[in-house]
Amino acid sequence: MRLTIYIVRRLLFAFLLMVGVSLIIFFLVNAVGDPIELMMAETPGVSAETIERMKVHYGLDQDPLTRYFIWLGKLLSLDFGTSIIYNQPVGSLIATWGWQTFKIQVPAILIALAIAIFVGTTAARRQHSRTDFAVMSGALLGQSLPAFFLGILLILIFSYTFDVLPSYGAYSTRGYLWGSVVADGLWHMVLPVAMLAFFNTATLTLLMRSNMVDVLKLDFIAAARASGIPERRVVYRHALRVAVIPVLTYLGLLVGLMLGTAPVTETVFTWPGLGYLYVTAIHQLDYPIIMGASMVIAAMLIAATTLTDIAYVLIDPRIRLE
Amino acid sequence: MHQANISRPITDPLTTSPSSIASAGLSRAPLSTGERAQVGGLVSAGEATEPLVHVDNLRIHFPPRRAPIRVVEGVSYSVARGETLGIVGESGSGKTLSSLAILRLLPRPAQIAGGRIVFEGEDLAAKSDEEMRRLRGKRIAMVFQNPGFSLHPLMTIGAQLSEILAVHERLARKDADARVEELLRLVGISDPGARIRQYPHELSGGMKQRVCIARALLCNPSLVLADEPTTSLDVTIQAQILELFEELKARFRMSMIFVTHDMGVVARIADRIAVMYAGQICETADASTIFSDPQHPYTRALLGSTPRVDQRSTRASGFRLPTIGGSGPTIMQQGDGCRFATRCPEAGPECARLAPLPLAVGPRHIVHCLKRGSAGEANHA
Ligand SMILES: Nc1ncnc2c1ncn2[C@@H]1O[C@H](COP(=O)(O)OP(=O)(O)OP(=O)(O)O)[C@@H](O)[C@H]1O
Ligand code: SF4
Ligand SMILES: [Mg+2]
Numbered sequence: 001m002r003l004t005i006y007i008v009r010r011l012l013f014a015f016l017l018m019v020g021v022s023l024i025i026f027f028l029v030n031a032v033g034d035p036i037e038l039m040m041a042e043t044p045g046v047s048a049e050t051i052e053r054m055k056v057h058y059g060l061d062q063d064p065l066t067r068y069f070i071w072l073g074k075l076l077s078l079d080f081g082t083s084i085i086y087n088q089p090v091g092s093l094i095a096t097w098g099w100q101t102f103k104i105q106v107p108a109i110l111i112a113l114a115i116a117i118f119v120g121t122t123a124a125r126r127q128h129s130r131t132d133f134a135v136m137s138g139a140l141l142g143q144s145l146p147a148f149f150l151g152i153l154l155i156l157i158f159s160y161t162f163d164v165l166p167s168y169g170a171y172s173t174r175g176y177l178w179g180s181v182v183a184d185g186l187w188h189m190v191l192p193v194a195m196l197a198f199f200n201t202a203t204l205t206l207l208m209r210s211n212m213v214d215v216l217k218l219d220f221i222a223a224a225r226a227s228g229i230p231e232r233r234v235v236y237r238h239a240l241r242v243a244v245i246p247v248l249t250y251l252g253l254l255v256g257l258m259l260g261t262a263p264v265t266e267t268v269f270t271w272p273g274l275g276y277l278y279v280t281a282i283h284q285l286d287y288p289i290i291m292g293a294s295m296v297i298a299a300m301l302i303a304a305t306t307l308t309d310i311a312y313v314l315i316d317p318r319i320r321l322e
Numbered sequence: 323m324h325q326a327n328i329s330r331p332i333t334d335p336l337t338t339s340p341s342s343i344a345s346a347g348l349s350r351a352p353l354s355t356g357e358r359a360q361v362g363g364l365v366s367a368g369e370a371t372e373p374l375v376h377v378d379n380l381r382i383h384f385p386p387r388r389a390p391i392r393v394v395e396g397v398s399y400s401v402a403r404g405e406t407l408g409i410v411g412e413s414g415s416g417k418t419l420s421s422l423a424i425l426r427l428l429p430r431p432a433q434i435a436g437g438r439i440v441f442e443g444e445d446l447a448a449k450s451d452e453e454m455r456r457l458r459g460k461r462i463a464m465v466f467q468n469p470g471f472s473l474h475p476l477m478t479i480g481a482q483l484s485e486i487l488a489v490h491e492r493l494a495r496k497d498a499d500a501r502v503e504e505l506l507r508l509v510g511i512s513d514p515g516a517r518i519r520q521y522p523h524e525l526s527g528g529m530k531q532r533v534c535i536a537r538a539l540l541c542n543p544s545l546v547l548a549d550e551p552t553t554s555l556d557v558t559i560q561a562q563i564l565e566l567f568e569e570l571k572a573r574f575r576m577s578m579i580f581v582t583h584d585m586g587v588v589a590r591i592a593d594r595i596a597v598m599y600a601g602q603i604c605e606t607a608d609a610s611t612i613f614s615d616p617q618h619p620y621t622r623a624l625l626g627s628t629p630r631v632d633q634r635s636t637r638a639s640g641f642r643l644p645t646i647g648g649s650g651p652t653i654m655q656q657g658d659g660c661r662f663a664t665r666c667p668e669a670g671p672e673c674a675r676l677a678p679l680p681l682a683v684g685p686r687h688i689v690h691c692l693k694r695g696s697a698g699e700a701n702h703a
Contacts (some may be wrong), residue, residue: 217429219471223426226466227486227537228459241476317521318475 007310014306021298022075025291026068035287036060039084071291080292085284090292093277098296100170101266101273103185104192105258109251111193112200117244119201120208121235124243127213135205142202147261151195151268158191165191168270192269200254207250211243218242245315252308254303357610372443373400374577375424375462375545380437382419382428382601390435394420394601395661397437398680401545401594403574408592408609410582410624416601417581418467421547424579425462426454434487442544458488463538467550469530473522479506479533480518483540490541505536505600510566528559535566539576546578552587560587567591585624589613594686597621603680607687619668658700660692676700 032038036054040046059070074081080090123135159167166172166188172299176184215221216239224234258265262275270276274293281289380397381632383390393418401407409417421426422438426446439446446454466472474482483502487493493501499518506514509532522526522530531551538546548567552560568591570576580591588595590607596606597620605618616622660666663673676698692698 080690219468220474221465222422222427222429223464223466223472223537224474226425226458226464227489228455228457228488229485230455233489238474238477241474315478318523 003313006313010306010309014302017302018299021302022072022295023068024069025294025298027064029287029291030064034060035285039285074297080295081288083281083286085281085286085287086291090288093289094274094292096295097272098274099279100271101259101275103170103264104189104271104273105198105255105262107189108193108196109200109254109258111197112204113247113251115197115201116204116208116247117240120205121212121240123205123209124212124216125235132209135209139202139205139209142198143206145199145202147195147199148264148268150198151191151265154191154195155268167191170272192265192271195243195268196258196265200258203254204247204250207247208243211246212239215239215243241315245312248315249308249312252304255304259297259300346529374403374405374442375579376400376438376440377420377424378438378440380420380423380439382423382432383435385431385433390433392601393432394423397598397601397603399543399596399606400581401577403577404545404589406571406578406580406591408580408582408588408595410585410588410595410600411598412583414600416454416600417583417598421464421549421579421581424545424547425458425464427458457542458540459486459538461543461547462547463541463543464547464549464578465534465538465551468554469527469551470522470554472534473530475522478519478521479525483518483533483537486537486540501540504534505539506533508539508569509533509536510562511536526559527555528562531555531559531563532566535563536572539570539574544577546576547581548578549581550583551580553584554581564590567668589673598636602661603688603690604662605687605689605691607684611684611687615684615687617683617687617694618691619666619693620662623667634679660690672698 015082034055036051036058059067062070071081078091082088082096083090083093086093119135123132126132157165158165164238170185170188171181172184172188177187178184200285221234221239224238225231229238238244259275262273263276263279265271266273266275267279274297277289278293278297280286330480337354358690375465377400377430378398379394380394382394383392397416397420399407408534409420411417419428423434424446425432426449428434434447441457446457449457464530473479478497480502483505484495484498487498487501491498498629502518503514506517511517511529511532517533522533525533535551538548551567552563555563564587567578567580570579571591578591580588582588592609593611594606595609596616597604599620604620605612605616607615612621613625616625659672659674660669660678666673672692673692676692677700678692678696679699680688680690681694681696683689683694690696
């Protein structure tokens with residue numbers, strides 16, 4: 001029961017957070033200035049009447065607070081407005097471009113998690129060995145390498161020099177690989193996913209290793225060994241369960257970090273994802289997209305941390321009762 | 323199978339002398355192997371026949387190899403079937419490491435640098451890792467010092483205990499659950515059916531230690547290593563856990579190595595006592611002899627500052643080892659002589675140079691002290 005109460009409370013908190021975020025986004029964007037005037041400033045010769053008509057068209061003649069509530073009401077019915085540049089509903093734009101982001105981020109995180117668990121655990125089991133040293137140095141190096149730098153390196157090697165992997169877009173513009181859309185899509189995912197996975201793996205491996213080193217020293221591990229439980233089981237069942245908790249917590253943060261860096265990473269590969277959409281929208285002052293995408297990214301961040309918190313409680317029964 | 327062992331008829335150790343068993347055997351038809359084994363177990367409880375476990379000149383070192391830290395240096399003892407050996411010594415004297423060495427579970431980088439451990443007639447060093455694993459928890463089990471840390475925090479009590487059964491015995495799930503509950507009841511846990519669904523943090527310290535004891539007894543081991551099982555508990559809980567050990571000992575005649583630094587505790591539970599100082603054994607004797615006729619200066623110092631242990635006080639005294647003159651043992655800077663020399667009131671000039679060898683000063687009473695007639699050895703390593 002306490003668990004249910006906790007979850008309800010946590011969801012309520014997430015909702016309040018979203019409301020706060022929406023306020024900030026709305027009034028921050030508003031503070032930049034009147035979008036129509038900003039846009040028209042670059043196109044001289046537009047009459048004041050036209051500008052006035054456009055303001056009425058976009059509802060910009062009303063006072064900010066009314067506009068905020070209108071905007072919020074539309075948001076609740078998932079109406080994000082219409083993009084000025086694309087002349088398309090922002091909601092469907094976010095959905096299609098967001099799916100492309102999801103397509104590379106989720107596999108990258110899952111691959112990184114799997115590698116980190118295995119490699120980090122192996123290194124921890126042989127603390128101070130050569131293997132451990134190699135893992136540590138590799139991970140530290142990987143961590144200090146900026147993601148976009150690695151991306152450019154990958155493009156140089158695999159696209160430019162050897163020309164085996166595409167570095168541009170989510171699909172081929174002419175003729176799919178082996179004539180299959182699926183194969184072509186996967187082929188285009190390789191480099192972006194590799195870059196994101198590499199970046200995540202380094203951090204997660206270091207975290208996994210240090211947790212594992214600590215957990216393997218605990219008494220209940222010695223007790224499990226003293227009970228004759230096979231070593232693999234001791235490590236991968238008993239120790240891992242405890243050592244992975246901080247890693248999972250970090251995963252919530254990582255999702256945020258990945259979304260935050262998506263504009264950069266997607267620009268490197270000209271990947272038609274949410275981050276790329278965001279960057280182009282900012283360049284062209286497409287307000288509905290900027291506000292809609294900001295709201296979606298904030299919602300995803302808050303969802304990630306909320307889910308992490310809830311998962312954390314589900315995994316660890318000690319917290320359940322507090 | 324296990325049922326038979328748990329509820330096997332308990333022969334009162336006080337009324338059944340070895341001779342009465344022997345005569346009973348004579349008047350009957352030749353014993354089956356099983357019967358012989360059981361009678362053998364009972365006989366050796368009173369006599370020093372083939373010991374259950376024999377530790378001979380055990381040495382444990384920490385690297386560096388060229389100048390190792392010799393944390394355990396030449397420890398020898400035996401435990402007969404049905405007997406409890408109490409190992410007493412200050413913190414850091416190497417009690418835990420020498421117990422873990424029996425299981426071949428020394429924490430890295432500690433290594434067994436010499437000596438032999440013979441368990442049920444087999445040299446444990448000769449066993450493969452897999453053979454050792456199958457022995458742990460099944461034939462030799464351990465109870466750790468701090469029950470708060472020695473149970474998995476994220477697994478239910480039932481899951482932890484039945485996993486061990488699954489590893490060692492082929493039991494149907496229902497039978498395994500029944501056995502777990504049976505053992506929990508045996509160690510004094512009420513309503514075991516509900517407890518198995520609980521997590522360690524839902525139990526009190528004393529309860530947790532009972533669970534750990536049940537875990538050790540799950541597969542009916544022939545030897546239980548209890549490493550300061552009462553030290554981390556409240557005084558009243560200490561007394562209860564100690565009582566439980568006494569009860570189990572009397573009921574199953576289990577063999578035990580009971581490590582503690584509390585003379586009051588060891589007085590209650592041990593048949594024989596080995597006193598350890600800085601990685602070496604000072605004196606080994608039957609419990610009554612240690613209290614009535616302590617020979618080693620360190621034993622005497624311990625007893626001198628232990629109130630009323632000579633009366634074998636029934637109170638589980640909660641205090642740690644008494645403060646005796648000088649600072650605690652520093653294993654790091656051990657020279658060649660007697661390790662107790664820096665604090666020994668009787669130390670002479672030879673003590674700093676010569677390491678005392680064991681000398682039997684009485685029946686089953688071994689002392690390592692130059693001033694008690696032990697020969698000295700110039701270079702122990
Ligand atoms: N990694 C290590 N390197 C060097 N020395 C160590 C290491 N680990 C333990 N020791 C030393 O080994 C000695 C024996 O340790 P052990 O844990 O067996 O003592 P103990 O008698 O069980 O003490 P306590 O009563 O505190 O449990 C201690 O003096 C300790 O300092
Ligand atoms: S050998 Fe010497 S120093 Fe050691 S206990 Fe005996 S008298 Fe004391
Ligand atoms: Mg210890």
